[in-house]
Amino acid sequence: MKQIKEIINFFIPIIIGICFLIYIVYSSSSDRLKEHVQPLSYYFQITKKNKGKFLEFEGYDENHYPVKFCEGEFWDIYNSVEIGDTLLKKKGETNLILIKKDTTLIFPLLWDGKQME
Numbered sequence: 883m884k885q886i887k888e889i890i891n892f893f894i895p896i897i898i899g900i901c902f903l904i905y906i907v908y909s910s911s912s913d914r915l916k917e918h919v920q921p922l923s924y925y926f927q928i929t930k931k932n933k934g935k936f937l938e939f940e941g942y943d944e945n946h947y948p949v950k951f952c953e954g955e956f957w958d959i960y961n962s963v964e965i966g967d968t969l970l971k972k973k974g975e976t977n978l979i980l981i982k983k984d985t986t987l988i989f990p991l992l993w994d995g996k997q998m999e
Contacts, residue, residue: 912993915956916976919991923973924951933960939969957989 926949932938937960939951951969957978963969968981976991990997 915993916991919953919956919976920974922953922971924949924969924971926951927968928963928965931960931963931965939963941969956992958992959987959989962987962989 926941926943928939928941930938930940932940933955936952937955937957941949943949951971959978959980962980964982966983970979970981971977972979978989978991980987980989
C-alpha cells in the first residue's frame with residue numbers, strides 16, 4: 883500500500899506538469915495564429931478558388947491588380963465561395979467577410995474547430 887502511494891505521489895506532479903506544458907503550447911499556438919491573421923488586409927473579387935493544403939482564392943482588387951489569398955483552413959468559408967463574390971478581411975480583425983450579390987456572410991477565425999475570441 884505504501885508503494886502505491888509513493889508511485890502516485892511521484893506521478894501526479896509529472897502528469898500535472900505535462901498537462902501544463904500542453905496547455906502552454908496549445909495556447910501559444912493559437913496566439914501566434916491570431917498575431918499572424920490580424921495584420922492581413924484583403925478586398926478583392928474572387929475569380930478562382932482552390933482547396934488543397936491551404937485555402938486559395940485569386941482575383942482582382944478595385945484597381946484591377948491581381949490578388950492571391952493563401953492561408954491555412956482556419957475559416958469555414960470554402961463551400962460558401964462562388965466565383966464573383968468579394969472577399970474582405972479588415973486589418974486588425976480575424977473574421978473573413980464574404981460579400982455576395984444579395985447578402986454578406988461573416989466567417990470567424992477557427993482554432994481546433996472552435997471560434998476564437
